[in-house]
Amino acid sequence: MNNEILWQDKRCIVCLSEESLTVEHIIPKSIGGVLTCRFLCKACNSRFGSGFEATAKLAPELRIAALKHGSVLAELQNNLEVGATYEQSFGNIKRSVKVRKSGGLPTSSLDDNSLIVPQNEAEGILRSMLNKRGVTECDLGESIDRWKDGPINQIIELSAGIVVRKWQEHPAKPSFSESAISTLLSLKIAYEFAAIICGSAIYAKEEGLQNVRKILIEQDEEQAANIVQRYSADRAEAIHGIAFMGNKPSAQFQIRLFGHLAFVVTMPNFGIVTDETVYTLDLKNGDHFLTR
Ligand SMILES: [Zn+2]
Incomplete structure (x- = not known):
């Protein structure tokens, strides 16, 4: 599939402003993400980039998860260590x-x-x-x-x-003394994935969506932790993955980073009328695909 998902609307999906939109990596480029979409304004994009995305890159559990895959991910592992x-x-x-x-x-x-x-x-x-x-x-x-x-x-x-x-x-x-991975990262990835699945419906003023946007704008770690749960998987492939798991009854997403780190995001008061949708990025060869 193409790296860029096309986006028709002119508004930022997070702050809803009509400032000129910029290319956003759904999974941060710094951790190997390649899927992009032009749906974030410059202010939101750079606030995330210098905020929780920057600290997530150095998060010990993320670097350890990458290291578990050995030398096949050497280049990415080296990039993650910069600044550590x-x-x-x-x-x-x-x-x-x-x-x-x-x-x-x-x-x-x-x-x-x-x-x-x-x-x-x-x-x-x-x-x-x-x-x-x-x-x-x-x-x-x-x-x-x-x-x-x-x-x-x-x-x-x-x-x-x-x-x-x-x-x-x-x-x-x-030293692995850096901050643990922010739950805001999983929430951001899930929200952007929801936008890719449901298009302009992401702008709806429903309470659930308004709440997620508020948490992201304020980078409110505490509120994010209420809707993001973390799991870990022992045996895992060298992939990043995002899945829409259906409405239970609220929309539920699973994020996998380096296969080993798993997060479940449940967005209260928000549902999407579609089948399960899974995005997978193979970190060994850069192939990625979306399946419904
Ligand atoms: Zn914005």
């Missing part, structure tokens, strides 16, 4: 840093004022430090050689009072 906090020990000193956009951990200083530098950037940084301290070209080359040939885990003295240490054991571990 990792802890690393150097002897008795610990550091806590965030994964860079370009991957890997950054340069940072420890409490003892020493600088921790990624191995592949160490030479360039050393050269510029020695340069700044007025070390001659000849001494500089010698210093670099002394560092390169020097023993691991020991203090090596270079020129101009600079001392270095080539750390050998310094495993980095994710």
